[in-house]
Amino acid sequence: MLKQEIEDGQASLADPAFRQDVLRGFDMRPRAIPARWFYDRAGSELFEQITDLPEYYPTRTETAILRACAPEIAARAGEGRAVVEFGSGSSTKTPILLQAVAPAAYVPIDISGDFLRESSAGLASAFPGLDVLPVEADFMHPIALPMQVAATPKLGFFPGSTIGNMIPHSSVDLLRAMKESLGEGAMLVIGMDRIKDAATLEAAYDDAQGVTAAFNLNLLTRINRELAGTIPVERFRHRAIWNDDRARIEMHLEATEDVAFTIEGRPFEMTAGETIHTENSHKYGARDARILLRAGGWTPIAEWTDPEGKFAVILAEA
Numbered sequence: 254m255l256k257q258e259i260e261d262g263q264a265s266l267a268d269p270a271f272r273q274d275v276l277r278g279f280d281m282r283p284r285a286i287p288a289r290w291f292y293d294r295a296g297s298e299l300f301e302q303i304t305d306l307p308e309y310y311p312t313r314t315e316t317a318i319l320r321a322c323a324p325e326i327a328a329r330a331g332e333g334r335a336v337v338e339f340g341s342g343s344s345t346k347t348p349i350l351l352q353a354v355a356p357a358a359y360v361p362i363d364i365s366g367d368f369l370r371e372s373s374a375g376l377a378s379a380f381p382g383l384d385v386l387p388v389e390a391d392f393m394h395p396i397a398l399p400m401q402v403a404a405t406p407k408l409g410f411f412p413g414s415t416i417g418n419m420i421p422h423s424s425v426d427l428l429r430a431m432k433e434s435l436g437e438g439a440m441l442v443i444g445m446d447r448i449k450d451a452a453t454l455e456a457a458y459d460d461a462q463g464v465t466a467a468f469n470l471n472l473l474t475r476i477n478r479e480l481a482g483t484i485p486v487e488r489f490r491h492r493a494i495w496n497d498d499r500a501r502i503e504m505h506l507e508a509t510e511d512v513a514f515t516i517e518g519r520p521f522e523m524t525a526g527e528t529i530h531t532e533n534s535h536k537y538g539a540r541d542a543r544i545l546l547r548a549g550g551w552t553p554i555a556e557w558t559d560p561e562g563k564f565a566v567i568l569a570e571a
């Protein structure tokens with residue numbers, strides 16, 4: 254690799270896992286790229302904007318539920334647990350739980366060291382005296398937690414309906430990995446978005462201001478920047494559809510005309526109307542959520558929803 258390329262921030266930016274997922278994803282039929290690659294700087298900022306949109310109800314609904322149920326979670330969890338968050342905890346939800354539970358330690362787990370360091374520093378200053386022990390790891394696999402909390406019972410925290418990004422098979426694997434990571438006597442607080450009418454769901458993923466469209470299309474911009482791509486981004490459009498059979502919102506990027514482009518020198522073609530599948534966001538009925546937890550080795554013990562039943566926060570024990 255040329256020194257100049259590294260200094261330009263071109264070649265050095267390419268994550269080998271991103272390259273592999275993109276090149277394989279473009280070879281698949283239907284084409285598909287995992288949703289985790291949305292979250293570069295710009296993508297993370299666009300997601301923050303999504304959470305404030307009038308159509309995107311999940312974040313504000315879950316936050317309100319947590320405000321209401323945090324004292325009861327704290328009472329059921331008892332004193333002296335370590336809170337282990339799957340994800341870096343940059344949201345406003347984390348302080349709500351930490352405030353109520355007053356844990357012995359807080360362990361945020363994230364695959365991105367940058368986000369982890371930023372949010373850990375923020376929480377450490379907001380909660381002086383709290384032991385913040387960040388772990389940079391992929392929580393899809395069982396994780397060895399810091400030795401300081403080896404003997405401490407854990408309260409896992411997995412908000413945001415992030416589990417919805419996974420197909421059922423993978424969600425069960427993840428829940429089992431979490432149970433193994435958290436160990437003996439663990440509890441888990443998990444947020445899951447509920448099944449509701451298709452119009453509400455589709456609007457939440459295709460807002461009037463076009464922020465979700467920009468979020469989806471940013472994936473192509475990221476490919477162009479980090480993988481030397483020549484994708485004509487303006488010849489793609491955002492699609493969000495409710496797949497009732499699979500109980501999920503699907504996001505796709507659809508070519509509006511025939512396109513030809515290269516990624517790291519490799520040629521690709523798409524015809525008008527062809528799509529790249531970029532995200533699944535599964536939704537769960539009340540019973541679906543409980544069955545999923547049980548399949549993953551957890552016993553649901555309490556759950557809370559908003560008055561309209563749009564979103565659920567569930568407490569489970571190992």
Ligand code: AVJ
Binds near residue numbers: 303311417533534
């Ligand atoms: C962060 C995965 C929970 O599925 O609702 C929001 C991501 N995608 N709008 C979701 C997302 C489009 C979000 N999760």
